Amino acid sequence: MTTVRVFFARLLAMLGLGRREEELGEEVQLHLDLLAEEYRRKGFSDEDAQRAARRQFGGVMLVRETYRNQLRFPQIDALVRDVRYAVRLLARDRTASLAAIALLTVGVSAAVLMADMVDRLLLRPPAGVSAPERVARAYDQADGTKLSAMVTNHATVERLATGTTREVESMAAYYTENVGLGRGSEARHASAVTHSRGYFDVLGLTPALGVLPSARGKQFPDTLVISHALWQQQFGGTTDILGRSVRIGKRVYTIVAVAPREFLGTDDEPVDVWLPIETRAADGTLSQNWRTSTGYFMLRVIARLRPGVERAAANSHASCGVQRRSIAAMGRRKAPSLPAHLWRSARGPRAGRFA
Amino acid sequence: MSPSSSDVPYGMLDLMVLKTLAVMGPLHGYGVARRIEQAFEGTLTLNQGTIYPALLRLEQRGWITSDWGTSENNRRARFYRISAAGRKQLAAEAGSWSRMADLMTRLLESES
Numbered sequence: 305m306t307t308v309r310v311f312f313a314r315l316l317a318m319l320g321l322g323r324r325e326e327e328l329g330e331e332v333q334l335h336l337d338l339l340a341e342e343y344r345r346k347g348f349s350d351e352d353a354q355r356a357a358r359r360q361f362g363g364v365m366l367v368r369e370t371y372r373n374q375l376r377f378p379q380i381d382a383l384v385r386d387v388r389y390a391v392r393l394l395a396r397d398r399t400a401s402l403a404a405i406a407l408l409t410v411g412v413s414a415a416v417l418m419a420d421m422v423d424r425l426l427l428r429p430p431a432g433v434s435a436p437e438r439v440a441r442a443y444d445q446a447d448g449t450k451l452s453a454m455v456t457n458h459a460t461v462e463r464l465a466t467g468t469t470r471e472v473e474s475m476a477a478y479y480t481e482n483v484g485l486g487r488g489s490e491a492r493h494a495s496a497v498t499h500s501r502g503y504f505d506v507l508g509l510t511p512a513l514g515v516l517p518s519a520r521g522k523q524f525p526d527t528l529v530i531s532h533a534l535w536q537q538q539f540g541g542t543t544d545i546l547g548r549s550v551r552i553g554k555r556v557y558t559i560v561a562v563a564p565r566e567f568l569g570t571d572d573e574p575v576d577v578w579l580p581i582e583t584r585a586a587d588g589t590l591s592q593n594w595r596t597s598t599g600y601f602m603l604r605v606i607a608r609l610r611p612g613v614e615r616a617a618a619n620s621h622a623s624c625g626v627q628r629r630s631i632a633a634m635g636r637r638k639a640p641s642l643p644a645h646l647w648r649s650a651r652g653p654r655a656g657r658f659a
Numbered sequence: 660m661s662p663s664s665s666d667v668p669y670g671m672l673d674l675m676v677l678k679t680l681a682v683m684g685p686l687h688g689y690g691v692a693r694r695i696e697q698a699f700e701g702t703l704t705l706n707q708g709t710i711y712p713a714l715l716r717l718e719q720r721g722w723i724t725s726d727w728g729t730s731e732n733n734r735r736a737r738f739y740r741i742s743a744a745g746r747k748q749l750a751a752e753a754g755s756w757s758r759m760a761d762l763m764t765r766l767l768e769s770e771s
Contacts, residue, residue, distance in 0.1 A: 306720045306721070309719065309720060309721050310719045310720060313718075313719040314719070324715070327737065328711060330735065330737075331687070331688055331711065331736070331737055332708070332711070334687070334688075334689065334730060334734050334735075334736055335687075335688055335689040335692070335707065335708075337732075337734070338689045338730070338732070339689065339707070341732070360706075360707055361706070361707045361708045362706030362707065362708040362709065363706075363708065364708065366708070367708035367709065367711055367712065370709075370712040371711055371712045371715060373712075374712045374715050374716055374719070375715060488706065490706060490709070
């Protein structure tokens with residue numbers, strides 16, 4: 305009975321019957337005012353009283369989001385948002401839309417492979433990525449096997465970078481993870497990309513707000529970039545978001561930039577936050593020896609090619625780098641401690657290439 | 660925050676709100692939050708904003724109702740009151756909680 309009652313209450317809210325969401329603002333404001341009044345009676349100044357009230361109340365935006373999720377059906381809200389976004393995107397870039405539709409309708413295995421290779425970077429070049437035709441993802445292929453997105457260790461990334469300096473302008477590695485955002489009852493799951501220096505140089509994004517980390521600039525370890533969606537949903541799109549602290553797991557990060565609205569990441573799952581890999585190593589999430597260990601097969605590689613570069617040349621040099629590493633790994637007397645499937649895939653000969 | 664204070668355990672807030680409204684009568688969100696904090700005398704930390712999703716959840720289940728009224732500082736405020744179904748639910752949950760606390764106490768005492 306309770307479940308049915310809750311279902312109908314949410315349904316009515318979805319249909320726009322009632323003004324609970326708007327009225328919450330009034331309730332919250334009264335709550336904050338009464339709290340501030342209480343602090344003023346204790347001798348706080350106006351400003352300190354308001355600050356203390358906000359602290360005791362907790363994140364207003366998070367309360368609004370939780371309230372909204374309780375009020376309606378969050379899954380349906382998310383679906384509606386996704387459909388609206390897809391329609392806007394398809395309407396905006398007709399060429400990309402036609403290419404996507406053409407790829408989907410060919411329906412032969414070659415096209416499936418192409419779709420795999422072309423992926424989001426080319427099919428849906430998000431606004432803000434400059435010259436997306438020069439942005440490439442590293443793939444690898446053992447003899448006779450299907451080409452697949454490269455997942456490798458840092459040593460291989462360095463070899464790739466060293467071997468392709470003539471063709472590649474900037475290269476970066478990254479991996480995806482799920483992290484806890486916030487703490488206590490306000491904590492939520494977030495999808496994160498943990499990246500090496502130069503990640504944003506490769507993509508050439510123009511941030512919606514702030515300054516994106518760059519390999520060419522000063523490094524600030526405990527900083528992060530948040531997605532446009534997170535900025536809107538969690539922080540209400542407030543423009544004083546830069547410099548604000550966000551807890552990820554046990555560490556506190558400072559927000560330095562907001563990604564462009566259309567940029568959701570380079571993989572299938574939309575990203576909420578981007579974290580520097582050095583900090584993840586410093587806080588113990590990642591092993592301290594991630595740079596040197598051959599066992600950390602988790603990094604994906606993206607690169608920005610220099611203008612006018614032939615992909616064949618980049619592929620050839622990339623393959624040389626990867627094969628050297630594979631041969632070196634085979635020459636070890638004791639196999640590195642890798643999961644079996646990774647070790648099998650690490651045994652050469654294999655060819656790296658950019659797609 | 661006192662060094663010995665702890666966060667409200669997940670799932671306990673609804674029971675606290677029901678009990679507060681049963682004892683205190685109609686209250687607005689601030690009043691509920693204040694009363695819960697006073698009851699625990701600083702041993703429990705409550706992010707007071709979390710009260711509002713809890714109040715909505717209880718209202719959707721029919722365990723409390725709400726109406727607009729006037730607060731102590733003459734502002735418009737939404738007042739929440741426990742319903743008959745809410746009192747039944749409170750009795751059931753309180754009984755279940757007491758049994759669980761009793762079981763845990765016996766278990767911990769037997770281990771020591």
